[in-house]
Amino acid sequence: MxxxxxxxxxxxxxxxxxxxxxxxxxxxxxxxxxxxxxxxxxxxxxxxxxxxxxxxxxxxxxxxxxxxxxGITETLTLEQGKEDERFQIVKPSTLDVYQGPLHSESVKPATIGGTWYPNPPQADISSKIVVLYFHGGAFVQGDGRDESTGSIAKKFLEKGGAEAFFSLQYRLSEYGGVNPFPAALQDAVSAYFYLLNEHHIPANQIVIGGDSAGANLATAFLRYLHEYGTEIGAPYPKAAVLLSPWVAPFDYHIKDNRATDFIPTSYPAWGAHTYGNGAPDERTNPYITASLKPFSTPVPIFINAGTAELLYGQIVGLADGMSKVPGNVVELHIEDAAVHDTLLTGRLLGFEESAWEVAAKVGEFVRKL
Structure with a gap:
């Protein structure tokens, strides 16, 4: 390396x-x-x-x-904070579930946390449709708590077909080789088994979701289930929702929509190089570059892309590649005149109405399955 x-x-x-x-x-x-x-x-x-x-x-x-x-990555804490009992600890699963790309001599599964919405899980959680959510932030920002993900959780709960929402606080990458790939993907697997084993939620009631880098992580998670799910005894979830997925982290010198989107070149560069960590395969690893090597999955996938966002062409390419794999079900929703990740930035930037419309489309997708 x-x-x-x-x-x-x-x-x-x-x-x-x-x-x-x-x-x-x-x-x-x-x-x-x-x-x-x-x-x-x-x-x-x-x-x-x-x-x-x-x-x-x-x-x-x-x-x-x-x-x-x-380039200073946010510092995370496992203290409950103002989320109180809604923030809960997620411990690593048994080591045999971290196979293939998740096995690393330098990056080990760790104790993490996550925030439940709207309330801490009750005895009836196993009967609900639960969204396991991975927040955006280029793998260097965000914690899944109220300030960063609360507005997204609200949209999923009110319009997006969710009855409960668990937002994972996965480890963030940092310069100097702190928490690079596969740390976040290890955490995603830990969270999935946490829902399956600790709360006994059937896999067919779990929706995997994410925005931007979180959608990259959700795609990598689906790929991991495709390649190792049978081996580790992990059933497939009900569906996946990818919002403005960051499909090619190292392809950040994009000219299309540079004049409309708010993302500077320096932002994806920061995230890509800390997450990839200088590994020889960082640019060609399909678990990092989601658009490489489309794969088969029985999980229906909803993908959203804004026509004014920097990643628009890449996202459409991902949807096209995945939809061409026999048996895959992919629904691409085009958000007109929208910038990157409106479910996260909509209220700040004035795209709140558009974000709610996306949430409604997600709800339609989830409910018809």
């Missing part, structure tokens, strides 16, 4: 403070331009956007770029 990538120089103090201060200065200098573009319809990147959508997407892009260039 090659040496893992190191922290950028500007992540260290006092350089970090100086860099952030100067970067904020450039954002402030651009505010009049962003305001002008937002207020004049003819100047907006997408003719269907509102002033709020235009202004907020313009502002978020440099803020995310600044964070990505500094």
């Amino acid at each position: 090659a040496n893992p990538p190191n922290f950028p120089l500007i992540s260290y103090q006092p350089l970090r403070f100086v860099y952030k201060l100067s970067y904020f200065g450039t954002i402030i200098a651009r505010l009049p331009y962003y305001t002008l573009v937002a207020l004049i319809p003819a100047f907006r990147p997408n003719s269907k956007w509102s002033a709020k959508q235009t202004f907020m997407t313009r502002i978020l892009q440099p803020l995310l770029d600044m964070t990505s260039r500094i």
Whole structure:
């Protein structure tokens, strides 16, 4: 294995403070331009956007770029916090369920946690449709708790066909070789067996879901069941919901929709290189690059893509490749004029109505199965 990538120089103090201060200065200098573009319809990147959508997407892009260039991964905790009893601990399953790509000499299964919505699981949880959810954030941000995933859980519970929602706090990757692949995928397998064995939820009542990097993780999980499910005794879930899946992490120099989406090149670069960790196969590993090697699965898959998002072409390619495999059931929903991952960013950026419509489509998909 090659040496893992190191922290950028500007992540260290006092350089970090100086860099952030100067970067904020450039954002402030651009505010009049962003305001002008937002207020004049003819100047907006997408003719269907509102002033709020235009202004907020313009502002978020440099803020995310600044964070990505500094490259400090969020710190997670296993304390319950304000989620109280809704946050519960997930311990590793027996070691024989971590086969093939999940077997690593340097990355071992670990104790993790997750947040239940709307309430902690009760005795009747085994009779409900449960969504096992993997949050987005390029494998370097997010924790599945209320602030990052609460709005998504609400949409799934009210419109998306879920009766309970468990959002996994999987391990995040970090520069210096901290929690690279397959850490997150190990955690996904741990969570699935936690639902099966600890709460006795039938597999055919579990929906696997995720947004962005979380949808990448959900796809990798389905691939793992395809290749090792029989060997480890893991039945297939009811369905999978992939929202703006990040299908090719190392293909981040994308030109399409660069003018409309809020994702800077630096953000996927940060996540890809910390998650891949400099491994020789990091770019060709189908468990990381989900669009490689379409596979057979009996799990019906719902995929959502926004026409204004950076990953639109890649997502459509994933859906097309998977749908061509005999026996696969893939439903692709196109979200018109939408940026990346509106279920996560919709309220902030002004795409809330569009996000609710996606949730309703997810509900229709789940209920008809």
